[in-house]
Amino acid sequence: MTILRKPYKQEDYTKLVEECNQIGNKRIELHQGNAYALFDYEKVENGEIIDLRDTDEYKAEQAEKLKYERTQEIMTELDYLDKKRIRAICEPETVRDDGKTWLEYYNEQISILREELALL
Numbered sequence: 214m215t216i217l218r219k220p221y222k223q224e225d226y227t228k229l230v231e232e233c234n235q236i237g238n239k240r241i242e243l244h245q246g247n248a249y250a251l252f253d254y255e256k257v258e259n260g261e262i263i264d265l266r267d268t269d270e271y272k273a274e275q276a277e278k279l280k281y282e283r284t285q286e287i288m289t290e291l292d293y294l295d296k297k298r299i300r301a302i303c304e305p306e307t308v309r310d311d312g313k314t315w316l317e318y319y320n321e322q323i324s325i326l327r328e329e330l331a332l333l
Contacts, residue, residue, distance in 0.1 A: 215262065219246035280333050287330045294323050 217225055229250055233239040239250045244257045251257070254266045265271040301315040308314055313321075 215250050217248040221248065284330065284333055287326050287333075291323060291326055291330075294319050294326070298323070 217229055233250050242249045242251055249257050255262050298319040301319055306314045
């Protein structure tokens with residue numbers, strides 16, 4: 214069920230909300246008394262559900278969202294590597310199998326992430 218047209222019973226509305234909660238990625242919007250269960254890529258115009266996935270605006274919004282999420286992931290990874298790097302400075306130098314010290318290894322990983330972050 215995607216649309217409840219008025220008049221509808223409270224129990225029908227409750228069922229719609231429960232279905233949206235089970236699916237997990239739908240929201241309920243009320244327009245002119247009607248209840249609509251919509252995905253993030255849908256909107257209501259003139260009582261009809263419009264799919265926005267093919268619009269440039271939606272694609273740009275999704276690209277920006279992915280960019281933001283990746284930026285947050287990189288910042289978390291940088292924080293983690295900074296802590297590891299501090300430990301590598303304070304502890305005796307332990308050489309990795311490839312001949313690098315742990316400090317050199319962490320610095321290299323941080324440089325890679327910073328380059329990716331600069332490109333975003």
